[in-house]
Amino acid sequence: MTRLRLLPGERLHRLAEIVFSRRVLDDVVIPALADLQYEKALVADAGFVRRALVLGRGYAAFWLALAHSLAAWPPPVRRPSLRRSSMGQDLKYAFRALGKHKAFAALAVLTLALGIGSATTIFSVIQNVLFDPFPGHDVDRVVAFQIHDTKESRPGGRSSFQLAEFLDYQEQIQSFEEVIAGSFESVLYATKDGTVHYAGGRLSTNNFSFFGIGAALGRTLGPDDARPDAPPVFMLTHQAWTHRFGGDPGILGRVFVLNGVPTTLVGVTPPRWAKLGAEIYLPVALDRADPQLAGRFFVLQARLKPGVTLQQAEAEIEVVARRVAKSYPKLYPEQWKVQVVSLVDQQIGPFRTTLYTLAAAVALLLLIACGNVANMLLTRATSREREMAIRASLGANRARLVRQLLVESLVLAVAGAAVGCLFAYFGLRALVAAIPVGLIPRQTVIQVNLPVLLFSLVAAAATAVLSGLVPALQTARGCLVEPLKDSGKGTAGGARGHRLSRVLVAAEVALSLVLLAGTGLLMRSFVNLQGQDLGFDPERVLDVRLALPRGAYESAAEKKRLFREVLDRIGALPGVVSASATTSFAPYWAVDSEVEIAGETHVETWRARVHLVSEGHRETLGLRLRRGRFLSLDEVEGARKVAVVNQALAARYFGEDDPIGRTIEISTLGTLPQSPVANPVFEIVGIVADSKNRGIQESALPEVIVPHTVTGSFQRGILVRTSGPPNALQSAVKGAIWQVDRGVAFGDVGSLTDWMRRFSYAEPRLVLVILAVFACVGLVLVALGVFSVVAYSVARQTHEIGIRMALGAERLDVLRMVLRSGLVPVGVGVVIGVAASLGLTRVLSSYLFGVTPHDPATLTAVIGVVLVAGFAACYFPARRAARVDPLVALRYE
Amino acid sequence: MEFPRLSSKEAEILEALRGQEMFGLQLVQASLGKLKRGTVYVTLGRMQEKGFVESRLEERQAGSIGLPRRLYRTTAFGVRVLDAWNTFRETLAVAGAR
Numbered sequence: 001m002t003r004l005r006l007l008p009g010e011r012l013h014r015l016a017e018i019v020f021s022r023r024v025l026d027d028v029v030i031p032a033l034a035d036l037q038y039e040k041a042l043v044a045d046a047g048f049v050r051r052a053l054v055l056g057r058g059y060a061a062f063w064l065a066l067a068h069s070l071a072a073w074p075p076p077v078r079r080p081s082l083r084r085s086s087m088g089q090d091l092k093y094a095f096r097a098l099g100k101h102k103a104f105a106a107l108a109v110l111t112l113a114l115g116i117g118s119a120t121t122i123f124s125v126i127q128n129v130l131f132d133p134f135p136g137h138d139v140d141r142v143v144a145f146q147i148h149d150t151k152e153s154r155p156g157g158r159s160s161f162q163l164a165e166f167l168d169y170q171e172q173i174q175s176f177e178e179v180i181a182g183s184f185e186s187v188l189y190a191t192k193d194g195t196v197h198y199a200g201g202r203l204s205t206n207n208f209s210f211f212g213i214g215a216a217l218g219r220t221l222g223p224d225d226a227r228p229d230a231p232p233v234f235m236l237t238h239q240a241w242t243h244r245f246g247g248d249p250g251i252l253g254r255v256f257v258l259n260g261v262p263t264t265l266v267g268v269t270p271p272r273w274a275k276l277g278a279e280i281y282l283p284v285a286l287d288r289a290d291p292q293l294a295g296r297f298f299v300l301q302a303r304l305k306p307g308v309t310l311q312q313a314e315a316e317i318e319v320v321a322r323r324v325a326k327s328y329p330k331l332y333p334e335q336w337k338v339q340v341v342s343l344v345d346q347q348i349g350p351f352r353t354t355l356y357t358l359a360a361a362v363a364l365l366l367l368i369a370c371g372n373v374a375n376m377l378l379t380r381a382t383s384r385e386r387e388m389a390i391r392a393s394l395g396a397n398r399a400r401l402v403r404q405l406l407v408e409s410l411v412l413a414v415a416g417a418a419v420g421c422l423f424a425y426f427g428l429r430a431l432v433a434a435i436p437v438g439l440i441p442r443q444t445v446i447q448v449n450l451p452v453l454l455f456s457l458v459a460a461a462a463t464a465v466l467s468g469l470v471p472a473l474q475t476a477r478g479c480l481v482e483p484l485k486d487s488g489k490g491t492a493g494g495a496r497g498h499r500l501s502r503v504l505v506a507a508e509v510a511l512s513l514v515l516l517a518g519t520g521l522l523m524r525s526f527v528n529l530q531g532q533d534l535g536f537d538p539e540r541v542l543d544v545r546l547a548l549p550r551g552a553y554e555s556a557a558e559k560k561r562l563f564r565e566v567l568d569r570i571g572a573l574p575g576v577v578s579a580s581a582t583t584s585f586a587p588y589w590a591v592d593s594e595v596e597i598a599g600e601t602h603v604e605t606w607r608a609r610v611h612l613v614s615e616g617h618r619e620t621l622g623l624r625l626r627r628g629r630f631l632s633l634d635e636v637e638g639a640r641k642v643a644v645v646n647q648a649l650a651a652r653y654f655g656e657d658d659p660i661g662r663t664i665e666i667s668t669l670g671t672l673p674q675s676p677v678a679n680p681v682f683e684i685v686g687i688v689a690d691s692k693n694r695g696i697q698e699s700a701l702p703e704v705i706v707p708h709t710v711t712g713s714f715q716r717g718i719l720v721r722t723s724g725p726p727n728a729l730q731s732a733v734k735g736a737i738w739q740v741d742r743g744v745a746f747g748d749v750g751s752l753t754d755w756m757r758r759f760s761y762a763e764p765r766l767v768l769v770i771l772a773v774f775a776c777v778g779l780v781l782v783a784l785g786v787f788s789v790v791a792y793s794v795a796r797q798t799h800e801i802g803i804r805m806a807l808g809a810e811r812l813d814v815l816r817m818v819l820r821s822g823l824v825p826v827g828v829g830v831v832i833g834v835a836a837s838l839g840l841t842r843v844l845s846s847y848l849f850g851v852t853p854h855d856p857a858t859l860t861a862v863i864g865v866v867l868v869a870g871f872a873a874c875y876f877p878a879r880r881a882a883r884v885d886p887l888v889a890l891r892y893e
Numbered sequence: 894m895e896f897p898r899l900s901s902k903e904a905e906i907l908e909a910l911r912g913q914e915m916f917g918l919q920l921v922q923a924s925l926g927k928l929k930r931g932t933v934y935v936t937l938g939r940m941q942e943k944g945f946v947e948s949r950l951e952e953r954q955a956g957s958i959g960l961p962r963r964l965y966r967t968t969a970f971g972v973r974v975l976d977a978w979n980t981f982r983e984t985l986a987v988a989g990a991r
Contacts, residue, residue: 027938
């Protein structure tokens with residue numbers, strides 16, 4: 001017998017065995033899936049339309065095969081009354097009954113498909129990102145730990161350690177079975193056309209064996225490669241190999257000049273390997289005596305010994321860290337604690353919460369879809385009372401009737417799951433394309449796979465029960481006598497069903513309101529985020545990150561000469577308004593330093609963000625000068641110790657005093673390992689308005705701006721303000737830099753607005769778009785639900801309306817009566833929804849900016865939208881009721 | 894002993910498999926529309942139960958991705974039943990013609 005080895009995890013395997021009988025698995029599920037996979041591989045390179053057609057047909061056939069197999073060999077549920085033959089009969093009858101009402105079946109299937117499809121899409125992302133993000137063995141036990149500054153409100157902390165500190169941890173921590181190290185390294189590859197920059201990584205040579213992963217081509221780095229006398233070798237990532245070298249297998253063994261050293265390519269990593277986000281890996285041996293590695297930081301990852309929990313490891317590392325911190329006090333904040341995190345959490349971080357939020361939203365949507373289908377089934381059930389009464393009078397007991405109706409809803413749900421899987425397939429493509437770079441590990445492959453298909457099956461089964469059970473019980477409980485009479489008027493069962501319909505509508509409205517409220521809050525938050533004052537003008541600014549040749553431009557004088565010449569050339573380019581050099585990456589990163597102000601005493605540490613820039617920085621970034629002046633050309637050229645501070649620094653550290661003319665000491669500049677600034681005390685000459693300097697959501701920290709020529713330390717980038725689209729000047733700016741030195745390579749190059757879109761707006765926009773889609777679909781479903789209930793109620797009450805009108809009721813009275821009956825459940829739903837929203841929107845608080853989770857304006861707008869939709873859904877059937885001709889209506893008798 | 898029953902679909906499958914091994918998808922394609930993908934696996938499953946066909950997993954090279962496909966072939970019993978049914982039908986047809 002074939003075991004379903006494709007399923008990752010015993011739990012899912014057991015689930016498959018519960019859902020299907022052994023023979024359905026062996027004879028149908030596995031062969032059908034294998035053929036489907038084969039067909040999928042055949043059309044992998046075909047065009048989109050052909051692939052969609054083939055896969056659509058394939059998935060439909062798979063689900064159909066499943067339905068047939070369930071009919072032939074029912075699931076292994078043991079109930080005395082459930083005979084195989086009768087289950088088959090029920091299925092046949094369900095197909096026939098639904099076939100007679102194609103419009104009803106199509107609408108129900110579409111509704112369920114929207115719910116199940118959305119749920120399957122989000123589950124696919126969760127399954128692939130959270131449960132299978134990395135290849136390799138025992139990934140579940142791989143952890144990292146971070147030193148979290150407890151004064152910092154944001155999560156996370158330092159997870160890389162200086163060599164000696166790293167080795168201390170490695171030697172002292174007992175919870176770890178094996179430790180691996182990795183360190184970022186900028187790699188410059190010299191070609192005859194110029195210098196190319198690669199994101200590189202130095203890896204301890206046990207990295208590949210640690211994960212049990214071999215090379216896709218050639219070999220992996222081994223212990224011998226890190227020996228001091230070993231010939232220099234490196235590995236390429238699969239992505240770099242395919243994108244930069246066209247996947248050429250002949251590249252193996254070729255010698256590349258990397259950072260000035262001839263280095264041989266010995267292997268290509270597998271496609272799902274992207275450690276440190278690097279493209280090139282070089283070997284490293286962690287030797288405490290190696291002076292070149294002394295100041296370098298290494299990311300520490302380790303596998304826990306079997307049986308050791310995260311909490312146990314955290315407790316042990318906390319003790320070790322308190323000991324280690326005493327040897328390296330400058331590397332630790334004032335108050336800190338150790339946090340041990342799994343590899344998945346380290347890589348995915350807060351995106352896990354985002355995924356759970358989306359899962360909650362999609363659950364609401366699925367519930368709305370279930371409520372809608374339950375309503376449709378209830379409506380249909382009321383019209384089938386007569387049929388059920390006949391079946392009951394012929395000997396069918398209640399369980400038999402319930403089962404028959406449940407089988408019908410199961411067929412609907414399975415069909416909904418089939419169409420939903422198609423929706424999920426295409427929805428997932430769109431979603432994956434929309435997920436911003438860097439939010440999920442590059443190793444993660446998001447796709448519809450067997451666990452996902454199983455999920456959709458389970459969702460279908462749950463949907464069938466949720467949407468079918470209540471209507472089925474309702475119908476089977478109905479009176480046997482009344483329906484068998486000839487009268488077409490409503491019965492007791494019908495009245496009960498109608499009450500239940502209204503309850504369901506109220507529930508749907510409440511759920512929809514919660515979804516809409518969440519979406520409304522995110523929308524307002526996003527508008528606030530985009531509309532806020534950044535303190536600088538990011539439009540039409542090109543940001544060029546430079547990687548300077550190793551060994552060159554180490555001193556302040558060399559850097560000054562290079563950047564003067566480069567800035568002059570760039571400034572002369574047509575379309576350039578101004579340009580400046582900077583060590584910062586606005587608005588996200590800047591050098592951090594302790595500061596001291598002469599004559600001021602304080603207990604806590606005073607810190608500031610330090611920007612080392614050239615004279616054109618204010619014009620280029622669009623900073624607003626509040627008082628005094630900015631750095632002049634002479635001051636930058638002469639490396640004068642003058643500084644400009646922001647308003648936050650002036651207010652926090654000077655209070656009411658005037659900072660201009662006072663001095664500020666920037667401690668970090670005096671203790672730099674290379675090119676330190678002697679007596680780093682700067683005279684303050686100006687004050688600029690606050691601009692964002694630690695991401696765009698946080699308020700500005702105190703900052704100080706000084707000439708970049710005072711030190712040769714720190715990498716620098718160039719900011720260019722342009723008169724037209726900044727990206728159009730990329731090659732001209734690169735050309736101007738290469739005219740000065742062809743050995744300079746380029747890191748990231750792009751407009752500031754591009755970076756901000758990527759780092760600050762992409763994730764909120766993604767969550768907003770997904771929630772908006774769910775909320776809109778939910779609202780449409782609710783409107784459909786309200787419409788169907790009111791329309792059905794009008795159809796049943798036609799006779800009563802006729803009598804009322806014959807007795808003198810006006811059309812307006814009828815309109816009012818129907819509207820009132822339809823809007824009451826909507827109103828009840830709104831009240832419940834508002835109460836639920838007040839509680840539930842709190843989970844969104846981490847995504848909100850400039851708006852509270854209980855924002856009254858948003859809630860009012862959302863209530864308005866729901867009421868308008870509810871009113872529109874009631875109005876059209878009500879208008880039809882008001883136009884009833886009393887004579888025709890009375891003929892209903 | 895009860896005479897084994899053979900449906901038209903089962904006969905179609907046995908004819909297609911006579912002397913060769915085929916995958917489910919191949920059977921559907923070879924039948925020119927007489928067999929459907931939605932039903933062929935259930936029919937094949939039943940035929941295995943009756944002993945008309947047997948199956949094995951295709952041989953895969955190491956490192957192949959995805960599930961191995963299932964290859965079906967007739968059993969000696971399946972061929973005899975098919976031949977018997979064909980003879981029976983021909984006899985009936987001849988008798989009917991007389």
